[in-house]
Amino acid sequence: MRxxxxxxxxxxxxxxxxxxxRFRRDGIGATGLQPLMKALGLTHGGFYAHFKSKDxxxxxxxxxxxxxxxxxxxxxxxxxDPLPAFIDTYLSKSHRQTPEHGCPLxxxxxxxxxxxxxxxxxxxxxxxxxxxxxxALGETEGDAQSIVMLSTLVxxxxxxRSVQDSEFSDHILDTVREHLKQPLVKPANA
Amino acid sequence: MRxxxxxxxxxxxxxxxxxxxRFRRDGIGATGLQPLMKALGLTHGGFYAHFKSKDxxxxxxxxxxxxxxxxxxxxxxxxxDPLPAFIDTYLSKSHRQTPEHGCPLxxxxxxxxxxxxxxxxxxxxxxxxxxxxxxALGETEGDAQSIVMLSTLVxxxxxxRSVQDSEFSDHILDTVREHLKQPLVKPANA
DNA sequence: TGTACATCAGTGAACGCGCGTTCACTGATGTAC
DNA sequence: TGTACATCAGTGAACGCGCGTTCACTGATGTAC
Numbered sequence: 001m002r003x004x005x006x007x008x009x010x011x012x013x014x015x016x017x018x019x020x021x022r023f024r025r026d027g028i029g030a031t032g033l034q035p036l037m038k039a040l041g042l043t044h045g046g047f048y049a050h051f052k053s054k055d056x057x058x059x060x061x062x063x064x065x066x067x068x069x070x071x072x073x074x075x076x077x078x079x080x081d082p083l084p085a086f087i088d089t090y091l092s093k094s095h096r097q098t099p100e101h102g103c104p105l106x107x108x109x110x111x112x113x114x115x116x117x118x119x120x121x122x123x124x125x126x127x128x129x130x131x132x133x134x135x136a137l138g139e140t141e142g143d144a145q146s147i148v149m150l151s152t153l154v155x156x157x158x159x160x161r162s163v164q165d166s167e168f169s170d171h172i173l174d175t176v177r178e179h180l181k182q183p184l185v186k187p188a189n190a
Numbered sequence: 191m192r193x194x195x196x197x198x199x200x201x202x203x204x205x206x207x208x209x210x211x212r213f214r215r216d217g218i219g220a221t222g223l224q225p226l227m228k229a230l231g232l233t234h235g236g237f238y239a240h241f242k243s244k245d246x247x248x249x250x251x252x253x254x255x256x257x258x259x260x261x262x263x264x265x266x267x268x269x270x271d272p273l274p275a276f277i278d279t280y281l282s283k284s285h286r287q288t289p290e291h292g293c294p295l296x297x298x299x300x301x302x303x304x305x306x307x308x309x310x311x312x313x314x315x316x317x318x319x320x321x322x323x324x325x326a327l328g329e330t331e332g333d334a335q336s337i338v339m340l341s342t343l344v345x346x347x348x349x350x351r352s353v354q355d356s357e358f359s360d361h362i363l364d365t366v367r368e369h370l371k372q373p374l375v376k377p378a379n380a
Numbered sequence: 381t382g383t384a385c386a387t388c389a390g391t392g393a394a395c396g397c398g399c400g401t402t403c404a405c406t407g408a409t410g411t412a413c
Numbered sequence: 414t415g416t417a418c419a420t421c422a423g424t425g426a427a428c429g430c431g432c433g434t435t436c437a438c439t440g441a442t443g444t445a446c
Contacts, residue, residue: 027300106300107300109351113352122353123355123358126352144369147366148365151342152338154345155344158295158300159340159344161303162299162312164309164310168316172341175337
């Protein structure tokens with residue numbers, strides 16, 4: 001059946017959005033194309049009218065997730081003092097509980113590293129994040145502070161998600177959040 | 191064929207060791223029992239003479255990986271000033287390149303979080319790590335410093351492994367390593 | 381404006397494959413006599 | 414010590430299942446006349 005002019009583009013976007021959410025929630029390997037299409041009320045065969053392969057979708061969905069997040073972040077980074085707000089958002093219980101609408105790095109970084117050589121998608125995602133953080137931190141020389149902060153944010157969210165004990169999970173988030181919101185001043189020496 | 195008395199125990203250990211390596215390198219979902227057994231010169235059917243299920247093996251292998259690492263760490267933590275040595279080891283290129291002999295958290299934490307409720311294996315792994323770090327940091331009150339440090343270590347290793355550009359990957363490791371080795375003194379205020 | 385035709389997004393059965401798991405079987409060993 | 418038997422770690426075919434992918438087909442729509 002042929003549909004109205006932009007129907008294909010709409011379906012394409014629906015697939016990308018659903019995939020982007022599922023990849024971030026369940027990971028790439030654990031996300032099947034059949035269930036994904038079914039969730040959209042479509043059959044799996046139609047997938048290949050839109051994408052060359054699952055890998056093609058992964059690439060597209062990750063890029064889309066990145067852009068979506070940049071959109072959300074711009075709002076935060078437009079404020080007077082963006083850093084505490086960003087940290088609060090990143091290490092919030094809401095971000096922990098809804099990975100499908102959050103940063104792809106905690107769930108997907110491990111799988112991204114094991115993908116084929118030709119895909120610098122992790123590099124792009126990380127570099128973009130560092131740029132944003134660098135600006136928020138007022139970093140003029142190098143990117144040391146933003147690299148350390150991104151590592152800490154990603155690690156803390158990952159750990160808090162992996163833990164079963166919800167009090168322990170909260171404790172991890174709370175502790176790291178409070179630590180990162182302290183002013184970043186380097187001591188001369190101990 | 192029936193083998194010598196401790197033959198079964200030896201095979202059991204061989205399976206655990208191989209699984210512990212593969213889970214840490216490839217993740218749980220991407221590790222098949224058939225290839226695993228084949229790599230040990232065994233057929234896959236024999237697996238169920240040793241384990242109730244794949245989940246059973248996962249539990250056992252993770253616990254084994256933890257103990258193995260604690261053994262390695264004890265050596266490091268017996269030194270005079272253990273913390274810099276631990277940081278150097280954790281954020282070394284060797285640790286980045288050989289996940290199969292390293293910390294399970296960067297590769298497996300995401301998958302551990304998605305496993306059934308009854309498995310507090312991630313909690314145990316993390317608590318144990320924090321205890322060790324707490325001692326090395328000379329932490330007397332609370333565990334804030336060790337939680338932040340563990341988050342940063344895990345995040346940095348994860349990011350450095352996910353990245354394709356090897357210079358960028360080195361840069362992440364080097365930056366975080368140098369940052370963490372600075373004396374941990376909290377500034378009064380900015 | 382009305383009709384015939386071409387398009388192609390989506391359908392759904394089928395492909396080979398590897399997964400975790402089961403199971404009847406084998407045969408070298410330890411044990412009992 | 415020698416023989417008959419029980420054990421059970423390991424074998425390998427088979428189970429149903431879901432995966433990514435292919436493909437002949439459908440039929441509502443846009444287009445051409």
